[in-house]
Amino acid sequence: MVVSWRERRARTRTVAVLLLTTASVLGVTACGSDDSAADIESRIARERADAAQQARQQERVKELEREVERLKKRTTSTKTVVERAAPGGSSPSPASSSQSGSWPANTSAWTVVLVSAGSQEEAQATASKAGANGLTEVGTLLSSEHSSLRAGYWVAYSGVLSRSAAAERQTQARAAGFPQAYARYVSSR
Numbered sequence: 001m002v003v004s005w006r007e008r009r010a011r012t013r014t015v016a017v018l019l020l021t022t023a024s025v026l027g028v029t030a031c032g033s034d035d036s037a038a039d040i041e042s043r044i045a046r047e048r049a050d051a052a053q054q055a056r057q058q059e060r061v062k063e064l065e066r067e068v069e070r071l072k073k074r075t076t077s078t079k080t081v082v083e084r085a086a087p088g089g090s091s092p093s094p095a096s097s098s099q100s101g102s103w104p105a106n107t108s109a110w111t112v113v114l115v116s117a118g119s120q121e122e123a124q125a126t127a128s129k130a131g132a133n134g135l136t137e138v139g140t141l142l143s144s145e146h147s148s149l150r151a152g153y154w155v156a157y158s159g160v161l162s163r164s165a166a167a168e169r170q171t172q173a174r175a176a177g178f179p180q181a182y183a184r185y186v187s188s189r
Contacts, residue, residue, distance in 0.1 A: 102139030123154035
């Protein structure tokens, strides 16, 4: 089991608190203090409760840190769908076709990317599936024709939208069977 430095530090602090508490109690009794055994036991109980609360807080901090890392990974994987390699693991070469897709000419807007594919056929199949699943304004575009997208992919999309509408459409797309769908700005050139 790998223990992080934060966890080691937290454990060390807890042990140090317990050792200091024990040492102070032993020091007080060894010096013949007037404190009663009940007072000393009460202090020990308070110190243990404080140490336990601190341990719970540190565990909650670790849980939150793990959640942040999980969210970062999910956000990163969502943002890099357009940047993934073409099927087969090779770097994509710019897609070529006589047809450039269905994105409206001279239009910059937000959309929801359903898939970034290495072929026009794959993108069109995804767009057809999206339409059959109830998404509207579906189409394909060639990413090489839009500077805001990484060149070399055919993109199946849903909508020519405002930013807020794209966020709503993203939720609809994920519910319609496209869990990796994400909102993206598409420039006119």
